[in-house]
Amino acid sequence: MKVHFVIHESFEAPGAYEAWVRDRGHQASYSRVYQYEPLPQSADGIDLLVVMGGPQSPSTSLAECPHFDAAAECALIAQCVAAGKAVVGVCLGAQLLGAALGAPHERSPHREIGQFPIMLTADGKANDKFADFGSSLPVDHWHGDMPGLTPDAKVIAFSEGCPRQIVDYGDRVYGFQCHMEFTPQVVERLIAASERELAALGTQRFVQQPAALRANDHGAMNQKLFGFLDRLSAAPRARCRRASSARGWGPSWCGPIR
Template sequence: MKVHFIVHESFEAPGAYETWVNARGHEASYSRVYANQALPTDASHFDLLVVLGGPQDPATTVEQCPHFDAAAECRLIRQAITAGKAVVGVCLGSQLIGEALGASFDHSPEKEIGKFPIRLTHEGKTNDKVSHFGETLHVGHWHNDMPGLTADAKVLATSEGCPRQIVEYTPLVYGFQCHMEFTSEVIERLIAACEAELATLSDRRFVQQPATLRANDWDQMNQKLYVFLDNLAEELWATRTAQA
């Protein structure tokens, strides 16, 4: 399987997604847009597109952030969906999926940074790709916003601070507002980039400070993500076999 990552910032690393790619023997490619690397010309270059997070939102203009072109990323996401590819969006990436499908992003009721539980909805508990998460699962968060919902979208998980944590847009297209890719290395990058901001948020109930962030164990969450990705890959191959 060919997996392409869109990476918006050096501190928004693929983390456990990249670990899964390497462990399964898949092939990874990257558009590190912060380093001015181009997006793929079309969706024929990959089987799975993973669009990562960033401090931007879908309304951020090229004038505000020259290396981030939301419209171009939305075009590629639409091409991938139309071509029957699998697409996973993380945080900003999840919001871009919604935008690509005509559903505008929203601000989350609460800012969430750290490790907090998500709860599966009825749709989530009966979804064969995420039901193994269990009724609740402690996962990573680092966000202000949340993805928009299309008419057919299914909210699979919520949290106390955000009602749209995992969204299924189609059986091959998923938005994760939460960060199940976090590892200790990724957290260190984020702390280095955002430590000054974190200090101003000490009164927020869903914002953890650096010492707590560093103490969190991300392994169980990562293992659950790997199973989700295995399930998604099986869905992709089954769909292609049925179409052959």
């Protein structure tokens, strides 16, 4: 399997996603946009697209962040969805995924930084890709926004602080607002990049400070992510997908994939 990562900042690393690629013997390629590496020109040669997080939002302009082209990323996402590729968006990536399908991102009711449980909905419990998640699972968070919902989207999981933690946008297309890929190394990078932010947020209900962040265990969460990715990669390729044609990001319909 050929997995392509879109990485927006050095401190928003793929973590356990990259470990899964390595452990399963898949091939990884990268668009480190913070180093001005280009996005793929098309969905060709990609089996799984993973779009990572970042401090930007889908509404961030090139003037505000010259290395982040939201429209270009949405176009790539829409192409991959239309071609029946597997797509996973993480945090900002989940918001871009929703936007590429015509659902603008929104503010989350609460800012979440740290490890807090997510709860599966009835749709989540019925989805076999999440068969070993149980009813509740402690996972990591670092966000203030959440992905939009298309008319056909299904919320797989929510948390006390955010109603959209995992979203099913269709066959093999998922948005993760939560960060199941975090490892101790990734968390250290985020802490180093967010010292002022963490200090300013103080004792908000769903915000942990560095000592608590460093004490969190990520192993069980990472293993659940591996199981999801195994089932996602084994799922049959989607035969028909819909993508938003608003703003010219992709076709509104695609026929059977030959």
